[in-house]
Amino acid sequence: MNIKDIVNRDVVNLTNCESEPIHIPGSIQPHGFLLGIKNEDQVIDFCSANCGDYLNLSPEQILGKTLEDIFQKDQSDLFATYWELNKSNQATPFVFVSNKMEFNTSVHLSGETLILEFEPFPDGTLSLPDLYNQTRSFVSLMEKHSYLPELCQDIANETRAITGYDRVMIYRFDEEYNGEVIAESKIENLDSFSGQKYPHTDIPAQARELYIRNPLRVITDISYTPVPLLTLNDSGEKTNKSLDLSLSLLRSVSPIHVEYLKNMGVGATLTVSLLKNNKLWGLIACHHYSSKLLPHYTRLSALLQGHFLTSQIAVREVAEEFEISQAADKALMESLTILHEQEDFIEDFYKSPSLLNLANATGFAIYYKGKIYKNGLVPENEDLIPLLKKLSENYPNAGLHTEQLISIFPEDEKLSKYAAGIIYHSIAGGTPDGVIWLRAERRETINWAGNPHKAVIHNEEGAARLSPRKSFELWLEEVKNKSLKWRISEINASSSFAYALQKHINLRYVRNQENKNRLLNDELKAANKELANLNWISTHDLKEPLRKIQIFASKVLDRENPDLSAQVKDSVERMRFAAEKMQVLIEDILSYSKTGNMEKVYENVDLTLILKKAVEESADIIEEKNGVINFGNLPVLKIIPFQIHQLFINLISNALKFSKQDVPPVINIEVKTVNALESTSLKLAENTEYFAISFQDNGIGFEKEYENRIFDVFQRLHPNHKYPGTGIGLAICKKIMENHSGFITADSELGKGARFTLYFPKEDIV
Missing domain, CATH: 3.30.450.270 (PHY domain)
Structure with missing residues (x-):
C-alpha cells in the first residue's frame, strides 16, 4: 500500500502571496482528526496522519476502508440517517464513539468528498448554549442603542463573556479593505487596539474570500504543528490530488498568518465573519494569549453573535444615512423653494x-x-x-x-x-x-498598528518576500x-x-426671449401698420395720378397729333406705356399682398369647376393662339376658392404667354396621388399622401438653374417687351400653395416646355 500526503508545499513569497492556495493546505490542526469519504462508494479516501492518536488505528488500517469498518455497523447506520436528515444544517454535530471516547463530528461536502472532522469533547460533556437568554440579551441591546458603534461595543462585551477570550474586537473594513478596530473588550492588563487601523495586506484577498464562504475560523494553539492529510497512491506515481478545506473547522492556516499572530504575541484565535449584502463588512476577532480550545456549542454561540450583528449592520447604516439624508433633503427643499420663487x-x-x-x-x-x-x-x-x-x-x-x-x-x-x-x-x-x-x-492622523509599508523584507539571500509585520507599536500617518x-x-x-x-x-x-419677442412683435405690428398705409397709398393715391398721366397722354396723341413732331409723339407714347406698366405692377403687388393678408375662409370645392371657369375666362387668348387645354376630373378639396381660381388663371396665362412662335400651345393638366416613399426627391411629409396636379406645356421652357428662383418676387427670366410682366405671378402661386399647406415645383428644359406641379395634402386643410 503506497500512502502519500497531499501537503501543499508551494513557497509563499512576494510574487505569489496574493494567490496563496490557503483553501487546499493539505493539512489540519492537531486538536482533532479528519476523514474524507468518497461520496459514490463511501470508501475512506483521505485521513489525517494523527488518526492513530485518537482511534489507535494506523492510516494503512483506515484508507480504503468504510466507516462501518472503523466504527462498527450500528454507528455507521446511525450516521447515514443523520447525514440524510442534516445535509443542509450541521449545527448539531454527530457523536461518534471510539475506545470509550466521544467525538463531536462536523460534516460537510467538498466536491465529491464527504469530510468528517472529529473533535473530542474538551470537558467530556455536551454543553448546549442558552439560546433564549442569549437572544433576549441581544434584543435588549438592539433596543437600547440607536447607533451601530454603540451596538458593536456591547456585542464585543457579550462575545467575550460567552467565549472567555482575553480580547474581542469588532473589526470593520473600508473600501480598500484596510481594517479598523471600532469596538473592543479586553482584560485590564492588555494594551488597547481600539481605533487602530490594519493594512489590507494583513488579510489578503483569498483569505477574505474564505471568510465569506466559511463564517467561523478557529486556531486553538498558534504553536501547533500541522498534521498532513494522507491518501492512497497505489500507482506509485506523483499524485496531484488535493482536498478543498474552505468549509473546514480544522483547516491548517497560512504559515504567514501564523507568523503574524506570533509576532502579535497571540496564542489562540476565533474569528467570525460579518457580512453586508453578501460582501465582507468586518470581523469579530477574538484573541487569547495562551492556547484555548473552545467547545463546539460555545463556538456556535459566538457565531450567533455574528449573525445578530450582521442582521443589524445594513439596518443601522441605512438609519444613520436616513437621518443625514433628511437634513440634506430639508436644506434642498429650502433652496428649491427660494429658487422657484x-x-x-x-x-x-x-x-x-x-x-x-x-x-x-x-x-x-x-x-x-x-x-x-x-x-x-x-x-x-x-x-x-x-x-x-x-x-x-x-x-x-x-x-x-x-x-x-x-x-x-x-x-x-x-x-x-x-x-x-x-x-x-x-x-x-x-x-x-x-x-x-x-x-x-x-x-487626519491614522493610528496604524505598526508601519503598514514594511510588509516586505529581504532574506539573507536578498530575495524579497511578504513578511508578517514584526512590530505592532502605534505608527502614526498624517493624511x-x-x-x-x-x-x-x-x-x-x-x-x-x-x-x-x-x-x-x-x-x-x-x-427674457419672450420679453424680447413681445417687443419685437410690437415693432412688427407698427411696421405692418406702416406697410398697410404704404399699401393704401400705392393702391389708391398712386393709381389716380397714373390714370391722369394715361388720359393726358392719350389726349395729346389724339388731339394734337397732326401738330406733333415724330420725336414728341414717341416720347408721349413711351410715357403712356410706362404709366400702364406701373399700373399693372401696382395691381400685382396688391394681389400678392392680399394673398398673404386676407382672411382665410376654406370651403369644400370641386377643383374641376374652378378649372373650367379659369379656362372660360382665358378663352379669348386661347382662341387667339389656337391653344388646347386638356384636363380630366380634379379632386374635391377644402380650399380658399378665389385664391385657387387665381392660381389656375396664373398658370394657364403663364403657359400661353411663353408659347413658341407659330406653334399652337398645348396644356395638359393631370392629377395623381404621391407620398414620401414614392417621391424621395421632394420634401413630402411622412405618413401623408398628396394630390399632385401638374400643368405641362409645350412652350419655350427655361434653364434648370431657374427651377427654384422662378418663384421669387420680381424674378423675370425674359426681361423684354416680347414677354411683358412684373415677375410677381408665380410668387403669388407659391404664396397661395403655402396658404393651403402645400407647395409648388417647376421643372423644365429650355425649348422643350415647362411643367408646374401643385402638391395638395389629401388630409383636410385647417
Whole structure:
C-alpha cells in the first residue's frame, strides 16, 4: 500500500502571496482528526496522519476502508440517517464513539468528498448554549442603542463573556479593505487596539474570500504543528490530488498568518465573519494569549453573535444615512423653494445657508456668464475660475464628486485648504458655467498598528518576500489633501439642485426671449401698420395720378397729333406705356399682398369647376393662339376658392404667354396621388399622401438653374417687351400653395416646355 500526503508545499513569497492556495493546505490542526469519504462508494479516501492518536488505528488500517469498518455497523447506520436528515444544517454535530471516547463530528461536502472532522469533547460533556437568554440579551441591546458603534461595543462585551477570550474586537473594513478596530473588550492588563487601523495586506484577498464562504475560523494553539492529510497512491506515481478545506473547522492556516499572530504575541484565535449584502463588512476577532480550545456549542454561540450583528449592520447604516439624508433633503427643499420663487436667485440668494447645508459643504459657488457667486469658504477667483473651466472641459455632460481633488488634478494641491473634495455639475453644456460644492481639507492622523509599508523584507539571500509585520507599536500617518467622504444623500441633493438650477436658468432665458419677442412683435405690428398705409397709398393715391398721366397722354396723341413732331409723339407714347406698366405692377403687388393678408375662409370645392371657369375666362387668348387645354376630373378639396381660381388663371396665362412662335400651345393638366416613399426627391411629409396636379406645356421652357428662383418676387427670366410682366405671378402661386399647406415645383428644359406641379395634402386643410 503506497500512502502519500497531499501537503501543499508551494513557497509563499512576494510574487505569489496574493494567490496563496490557503483553501487546499493539505493539512489540519492537531486538536482533532479528519476523514474524507468518497461520496459514490463511501470508501475512506483521505485521513489525517494523527488518526492513530485518537482511534489507535494506523492510516494503512483506515484508507480504503468504510466507516462501518472503523466504527462498527450500528454507528455507521446511525450516521447515514443523520447525514440524510442534516445535509443542509450541521449545527448539531454527530457523536461518534471510539475506545470509550466521544467525538463531536462536523460534516460537510467538498466536491465529491464527504469530510468528517472529529473533535473530542474538551470537558467530556455536551454543553448546549442558552439560546433564549442569549437572544433576549441581544434584543435588549438592539433596543437600547440607536447607533451601530454603540451596538458593536456591547456585542464585543457579550462575545467575550460567552467565549472567555482575553480580547474581542469588532473589526470593520473600508473600501480598500484596510481594517479598523471600532469596538473592543479586553482584560485590564492588555494594551488597547481600539481605533487602530490594519493594512489590507494583513488579510489578503483569498483569505477574505474564505471568510465569506466559511463564517467561523478557529486556531486553538498558534504553536501547533500541522498534521498532513494522507491518501492512497497505489500507482506509485506523483499524485496531484488535493482536498478543498474552505468549509473546514480544522483547516491548517497560512504559515504567514501564523507568523503574524506570533509576532502579535497571540496564542489562540476565533474569528467570525460579518457580512453586508453578501460582501465582507468586518470581523469579530477574538484573541487569547495562551492556547484555548473552545467547545463546539460555545463556538456556535459566538457565531450567533455574528449573525445578530450582521442582521443589524445594513439596518443601522441605512438609519444613520436616513437621518443625514433628511437634513440634506430639508436644506434642498429650502433652496428649491427660494429658487422657484425668485427670478434673480443667482444674483440675490447665492449666499443662502441652505445651499451649503444640502451637501454639508464648507463652500459653494456658481459660475454664470463670466461671473462667480461665492458662499462660505471658497478659494480666490484667480484659483477657482481656472478649476471650473477645467471641470467644464473634462465633465461637460456628467457630474463629478471626489474626496481628493488632487487625484484628478495634481497641480491643484494649493486648493486643498478650501477644496480638497468637490461636487461639480455643469449647468450649460459648451460653456464654463457650472455649480460646485467644496469641502475643506480634513487632516487626519491614522493610528496604524505598526508601519503598514514594511510588509516586505529581504532574506539573507536578498530575495524579497511578504513578511508578517514584526512590530505592532502605534505608527502614526498624517493624511493630507483629502476631505470627508461625500454621502449618497449629499451627492443626490446636490445633483437635484444643479438640475433645478439648470431649469431655472433655461426658464429665465425663455422669459427674457419672450420679453424680447413681445417687443419685437410690437415693432412688427407698427411696421405692418406702416406697410398697410404704404399699401393704401400705392393702391389708391398712386393709381389716380397714373390714370391722369394715361388720359393726358392719350389726349395729346389724339388731339394734337397732326401738330406733333415724330420725336414728341414717341416720347408721349413711351410715357403712356410706362404709366400702364406701373399700373399693372401696382395691381400685382396688391394681389400678392392680399394673398398673404386676407382672411382665410376654406370651403369644400370641386377643383374641376374652378378649372373650367379659369379656362372660360382665358378663352379669348386661347382662341387667339389656337391653344388646347386638356384636363380630366380634379379632386374635391377644402380650399380658399378665389385664391385657387387665381392660381389656375396664373398658370394657364403663364403657359400661353411663353408659347413658341407659330406653334399652337398645348396644356395638359393631370392629377395623381404621391407620398414620401414614392417621391424621395421632394420634401413630402411622412405618413401623408398628396394630390399632385401638374400643368405641362409645350412652350419655350427655361434653364434648370431657374427651377427654384422662378418663384421669387420680381424674378423675370425674359426681361423684354416680347414677354411683358412684373415677375410677381408665380410668387403669388407659391404664396397661395403655402396658404393651403402645400407647395409648388417647376421643372423644365429650355425649348422643350415647362411643367408646374401643385402638391395638395389629401388630409383636410385647417
